């Protein structure tokens with residue numbers, strides 16, 4: 001009674017029963033949320049057919065809610081389309097803050113949790129980057145394809161010890177298709193069945209049940225994308241020539257091949273690392289094309305510190321401040337993952353009542369484009385991160401918040 005006496009967060013009024021269903025954005029949600037935040041403030045509530053969605057639009061509210069209250073805000077919403085219909089249930093992203101989640105986390109921590117463990121993968125990244133530069137030099141018109149291939153090559157080598165083929169690679173293609181599907185099914189509000197789960201029991205032939213037929217196709221695609229690279233590692237293991245990778249190291253540590261958590265942990269890595277890096281590298285080329293003066297300054301730094309006889313390596317990173325500032329500005333300017341979504345138990349927050357079971361979405365895009373924090377946010381300006389008055393490091397926001405990412 002005491003809790004419900006607090007007001008709910010403000011937000012657009014909506015309609016009886018359906019709430020904000022008609023105005024809930026299914027595309028460009030971060031922009032709609034940003035506009036709403038200018039009208040209603042940093043904490044907004046939207047209601048879709050009775051499901052509550054809280055949108056947090058500032059670094060302070062996100063940190064206070066998702067980090068300081070991480071004990072009650074580290075679960076994930078159960079999206080019926082993604083988890084029950086389209087086959088994504090076992091992906092790390094959809095795990096509740098459960099024993100299984102902690103097991104995935106242990107795997108990631110052991111293999112990637114320190115600078116030293118990450119360093120074991122540097123040679124893969126450097127070799128593939130050299131190959132990438134040769135490919136771009138030979139065939140500059142196909143830049144986007146070279147970027148996708150390189151990102152796929154690096155992550156598949158790290159996750160499964162797999163070397164991608166020249167030209168179109170079947171595993172890279174599967175990852176691309178799966179990622180496109182993931183982006184669709186992981187966005188709350190796109191599928192009505194996420195808000196009215198009983199719709200999943202409609203017969204497939206029923207008018208409007210096309211989503212069930214789509215889900216069947218997607219389930220096949222997701223299973224194939226998860227199992228094929230895993231089978232590849234097991235075949236290599238049987239032949240006695242398994243290349244070192246995230247999967248092979250866990251097998252060597254005693255995780256048995258039958259444990260499906262192994263396959264899904266590696267798949268989560270391979271998926272998490274493919275499209276994100278592609279987006280960041282696309283943004284780098286776009287930024288350098290529209291800001292040649294930034295490229296000139298960066299090239300001058302590389303020429304002065306490294307010289308012209310060799311390519312930079314990871315070891316040079318700390319001595320290239322301008323290049324590092326470009327990397328930060330890429331992740332701010334072109335936010336890769338625009339929203340981060342958690343699921344929460346009820347709580348009083350900033351004087352508002354947050355209903356049990358609300359989805360909480362952090363508007364990462366706006367946090368990194370707020371004009372008070374980053375003046376002229378749409379301008380690509382690496383100098384933000386250099387000199388005396390540096391602006392906040394985008395790394396604190398762009399990889400997500402809370403206990404899952406610390």
Ligand code: HEM
Pocket residue numbers: 092093094268269270272273274276277280331336337339340341342398399400401404405
């Ligand atoms: C530009 C690079 C990257 C960016 C900006 C980025 C950003 C993010 C963000 C914002 C989330 C949280 C999404 C949410 O809360 O809904 C996330 C989750 C995740 N990322 Fe990344 N990521 C990047 C690269 C990678 C790479 C290279 C890997 C793998 C090696 C990876 C693996 C994952 C995994 C497994 C999750 C899910 C974690 C969980 O749900 O607990 N990411 N990433």
